[in-house]
Amino acid sequence: MQDEYRTVAHAGVHETEVNRSRFRCALAPAATEREAQDFIASVRKEHADATHNCWAYVIGADASVQKASDDGEPGGTAGVPMLQMLLRREMRYVVAVVTRYYGGVKLGAGGLIRAYGGAVGEALDTVGTRARRRFRLGTVTVDHQRAGRLQNDLRATGREVRDVRYAEAVTLDIALPDADVPAFRAWLADTTAGTAAFEPGGEAYGDA
Numbered sequence: 317m318q319d320e321y322r323t324v325a326h327a328g329v330h331e332t333e334v335n336r337s338r339f340r341c342a343l344a345p346a347a348t349e350r351e352a353q354d355f356i357a358s359v360r361k362e363h364a365d366a367t368h369n370c371w372a373y374v375i376g377a378d379a380s381v382q383k384a385s386d387d388g389e390p391g392g393t394a395g396v397p398m399l400q401m402l403l404r405r406e407m408r409y410v411v412a413v414v415t416r417y418y419g420g421v422k423l424g425a426g427g428l429i430r431a432y433g434g435a436v437g438e439a440l441d442t443v444g445t446r447a448r449r450r451f452r453l454g455t456v457t458v459d460h461q462r463a464g465r466l467q468n469d470l471r472a473t474g475r476e477v478r479d480v481r482y483a484e485a486v487t488l489d490i491a492l493p494d495a496d497v498p499a500f501r502a503w504l505a506d507t508t509a510g511t512a513a514f515e516p517g518g519e520a521y522g523d524a
Contacts, residue, residue, distance in 0.1 A: 328443035336419025
Protein backbone atom coordinates (compact mmCIF):
# COMPACT_ATOMS: atom_id res chain seq x y z
CA MET A 317 0.00 0.00 0.00
CA GLN A 318 1.03 3.58 -0.65
CA ASP A 319 2.18 5.43 2.49
CA GLU A 320 0.51 8.64 1.35
CA TYR A 321 -1.66 10.05 -1.41
CA ARG A 322 -3.42 13.31 -2.23
CA THR A 323 -7.08 13.99 -2.92
CA VAL A 324 -9.31 17.05 -3.26
CA ALA A 325 -10.13 18.83 -0.02
CA HIS A 326 -13.84 18.94 -0.96
CA ALA A 327 -16.12 19.15 -3.97
CA GLY A 328 -15.81 22.36 -5.96
CA VAL A 329 -16.04 24.05 -9.35
CA HIS A 330 -13.74 26.32 -11.36
CA GLU A 331 -14.56 27.86 -14.72
CA THR A 332 -12.23 29.26 -17.36
CA GLU A 333 -12.66 30.58 -20.90
CA VAL A 334 -10.52 29.71 -23.93
CA ASN A 335 -11.29 31.40 -27.26
CA ARG A 336 -14.91 32.01 -26.26
CA SER A 337 -15.48 28.38 -25.18
CA ARG A 338 -16.34 27.95 -21.50
CA PHE A 339 -14.64 25.11 -19.64
CA ARG A 340 -16.25 24.36 -16.28
CA CYS A 341 -14.35 21.80 -14.19
CA ALA A 342 -16.24 20.11 -11.34
CA LEU A 343 -14.12 18.12 -8.87
CA ALA A 344 -15.18 15.80 -6.09
CA PRO A 345 -13.68 13.15 -3.81
CA ALA A 346 -14.85 9.62 -4.70
CA ALA A 347 -14.22 6.58 -2.52
CA THR A 348 -15.49 4.12 -5.16
CA GLU A 349 -16.12 3.89 -8.89
CA ARG A 350 -19.84 4.03 -8.16
CA GLU A 351 -19.43 7.38 -6.37
CA ALA A 352 -17.39 8.71 -9.31
CA GLN A 353 -19.99 7.54 -11.85
CA ASP A 354 -22.84 8.99 -9.81
CA PHE A 355 -21.05 12.36 -9.69
CA ILE A 356 -20.48 12.27 -13.46
CA ALA A 357 -24.17 11.48 -14.02
CA SER A 358 -25.26 14.38 -11.80
CA VAL A 359 -23.06 16.87 -13.69
CA ARG A 360 -24.24 15.55 -17.06
CA LYS A 361 -27.85 15.98 -15.92
CA GLU A 362 -27.20 19.52 -14.64
CA HIS A 363 -25.46 20.49 -17.88
CA ALA A 364 -27.42 18.43 -20.40
CA ASP A 365 -27.36 21.41 -22.79
CA ALA A 366 -23.55 21.57 -22.86
CA THR A 367 -21.54 20.70 -25.96
CA HIS A 368 -19.48 18.10 -24.04
CA ASN A 369 -19.19 16.69 -20.52
CA CYS A 370 -15.79 15.01 -20.48
CA TRP A 371 -14.55 13.18 -17.40
CA ALA A 372 -11.74 11.31 -15.70
CA TYR A 373 -11.31 9.60 -12.36
CA VAL A 374 -8.65 7.81 -10.33
CA ILE A 375 -9.67 5.35 -7.62
CA GLY A 376 -7.31 3.54 -5.25
CA ALA A 377 -4.30 4.78 -3.30
CA ASP A 378 -2.14 2.99 -5.87
CA ALA A 379 -4.21 4.42 -8.77
CA SER A 380 -5.43 0.91 -9.60
CA VAL A 381 -8.54 2.25 -11.39
CA GLN A 382 -8.09 4.96 -14.04
CA LYS A 383 -10.84 5.83 -16.51
CA ALA A 384 -11.58 8.75 -18.82
CA SER A 385 -14.00 9.81 -21.55
CA ASP A 386 -13.75 12.37 -24.38
CA ASP A 387 -17.58 12.55 -24.67
CA GLY A 388 -17.52 13.33 -28.37
CA GLU A 389 -14.36 15.44 -28.53
CA PRO A 390 -11.63 14.09 -30.89
CA GLY A 391 -10.03 10.95 -29.41
CA GLY A 392 -7.41 11.63 -26.74
CA THR A 393 -7.97 15.42 -26.58
CA ALA A 394 -10.11 15.66 -23.42
CA GLY A 395 -10.42 12.69 -21.04
CA VAL A 396 -6.79 11.59 -21.38
CA PRO A 397 -5.22 15.02 -20.66
CA MET A 398 -7.63 15.38 -17.73
CA LEU A 399 -6.54 11.98 -16.38
CA GLN A 400 -2.87 12.82 -16.96
CA MET A 401 -3.26 16.02 -14.95
CA LEU A 402 -4.79 14.11 -12.02
CA LEU A 403 -1.95 11.57 -12.13
CA ARG A 404 0.73 14.25 -12.52
CA ARG A 405 -0.60 15.89 -9.35
CA GLU A 406 -0.63 12.43 -7.65
CA MET A 407 -4.37 12.70 -7.03
CA ARG A 408 -6.30 9.65 -5.86
CA TYR A 409 -9.95 8.91 -5.02
CA VAL A 410 -11.00 11.85 -7.17
CA VAL A 411 -13.32 12.53 -10.11
CA ALA A 412 -13.20 15.46 -12.53
CA VAL A 413 -15.85 16.50 -15.06
CA VAL A 414 -15.08 19.28 -17.53
CA THR A 415 -18.21 20.73 -19.12
CA ARG A 416 -17.58 22.61 -22.35
CA TYR A 417 -19.90 25.19 -23.84
CA TYR A 418 -18.63 25.74 -27.41
CA GLY A 419 -17.97 29.37 -28.24
CA GLY A 420 -17.71 29.16 -32.02
CA VAL A 421 -13.92 28.96 -32.38
CA LYS A 422 -12.27 25.60 -33.05
CA LEU A 423 -9.22 25.01 -30.85
CA GLY A 424 -7.54 22.15 -32.69
CA ALA A 425 -6.19 19.01 -31.02
CA GLY A 426 -3.35 20.78 -29.21
CA GLY A 427 -5.63 23.55 -28.01
CA LEU A 428 -8.17 21.05 -26.68
CA ILE A 429 -5.51 19.06 -24.83
CA ARG A 430 -4.21 22.24 -23.17
CA ALA A 431 -7.71 23.50 -22.39
CA TYR A 432 -9.00 20.29 -20.78
CA GLY A 433 -5.82 19.49 -18.89
CA GLY A 434 -5.47 23.11 -17.85
CA ALA A 435 -9.06 23.28 -16.62
CA VAL A 436 -8.38 20.38 -14.23
CA GLY A 437 -5.07 21.87 -13.05
CA GLU A 438 -6.64 25.27 -12.36
CA ALA A 439 -9.56 23.65 -10.55
CA LEU A 440 -7.19 21.66 -8.32
CA ASP A 441 -5.36 24.88 -7.44
CA THR A 442 -8.64 26.68 -6.69
CA VAL A 443 -10.47 23.94 -4.78
CA GLY A 444 -7.39 22.77 -2.89
CA THR A 445 -5.96 19.35 -2.07
CA ARG A 446 -5.02 17.47 1.07
CA ALA A 447 -2.67 14.64 1.94
CA ARG A 448 -3.96 11.33 3.28
CA ARG A 449 -1.50 9.13 5.17
CA ARG A 450 -1.54 5.40 5.90
CA PHE A 451 -2.07 4.57 9.56
CA ARG A 452 -1.85 1.40 11.62
CA LEU A 453 -5.03 0.70 13.55
CA GLY A 454 -4.80 -0.92 16.95
CA THR A 455 -6.48 -1.38 20.31
CA VAL A 456 -5.20 -0.49 23.76
CA THR A 457 -6.73 -2.25 26.75
CA VAL A 458 -6.29 -0.62 30.15
CA ASP A 459 -7.96 -0.67 33.56
CA HIS A 460 -10.63 1.91 34.46
CA GLN A 461 -8.36 3.67 36.93
CA ARG A 462 -5.82 4.65 34.25
CA ALA A 463 -8.18 5.02 31.29
CA GLY A 464 -9.06 8.72 31.65
CA ARG A 465 -5.49 9.87 32.06
CA LEU A 466 -4.32 7.62 29.22
CA GLN A 467 -6.90 9.14 26.86
CA ASN A 468 -5.66 12.61 27.74
CA ASP A 469 -2.03 11.56 27.29
CA LEU A 470 -2.78 10.00 23.90
CA ARG A 471 -4.46 13.14 22.63
CA ALA A 472 -1.79 15.39 24.15
CA THR A 473 0.88 13.52 22.18
CA GLY A 474 -1.10 13.82 18.93
CA ARG A 475 -2.25 10.23 18.72
CA GLU A 476 -5.74 9.66 17.34
CA VAL A 477 -8.31 7.97 19.59
CA ARG A 478 -11.08 6.66 17.32
CA ASP A 479 -13.35 4.98 19.83
CA VAL A 480 -13.57 4.06 23.53
CA ARG A 481 -15.46 1.05 24.87
CA TYR A 482 -16.12 0.31 28.53
CA ALA A 483 -16.46 -3.24 29.91
CA GLU A 484 -14.44 -5.04 32.59
CA ALA A 485 -11.54 -3.07 31.17
CA VAL A 486 -11.46 -0.03 28.88
CA THR A 487 -10.60 -0.55 25.20
CA LEU A 488 -9.37 2.36 23.10
CA ASP A 489 -9.22 2.14 19.30
CA ILE A 490 -6.28 4.17 18.04
CA ALA A 491 -4.49 4.98 14.77
CA LEU A 492 -0.81 5.80 14.37
CA PRO A 493 1.82 5.76 11.62
CA ASP A 494 3.39 2.33 11.07
CA ALA A 495 6.85 3.63 11.87
CA ASP A 496 5.67 4.83 15.29
CA VAL A 497 4.49 1.40 16.52
CA PRO A 498 7.74 0.37 18.32
CA ALA A 499 8.09 3.77 19.99
CA PHE A 500 4.41 3.71 20.93
CA ARG A 501 4.76 0.33 22.62
CA ALA A 502 7.62 1.69 24.74
CA TRP A 503 5.72 4.89 25.53
CA LEU A 504 2.59 2.96 26.52
CA ALA A 505 4.52 0.63 28.81
CA ASP A 506 6.20 3.59 30.49
CA THR A 507 3.02 5.67 30.80
CA THR A 508 0.91 2.87 32.29
CA ALA A 509 3.68 1.12 34.27
CA GLY A 510 3.28 -1.90 31.99
CA THR A 511 -0.41 -2.42 32.82
CA ALA A 512 -1.86 -1.64 29.35
CA ALA A 513 -1.89 -4.03 26.40
CA PHE A 514 -1.54 -3.00 22.75
CA GLU A 515 -2.85 -5.13 19.88
CA PRO A 516 -2.05 -3.93 16.32
CA GLY A 517 -4.77 -4.33 13.70
CA GLY A 518 -5.30 -3.43 10.08
CA GLU A 519 -4.53 -0.30 8.08
CA ALA A 520 -6.49 2.77 7.09
CA TYR A 521 -5.88 6.22 5.62
CA GLY A 522 -6.39 9.46 7.48
CA ASP A 523 -5.43 13.13 7.20
CA ALA A 524 -1.67 13.54 7.32
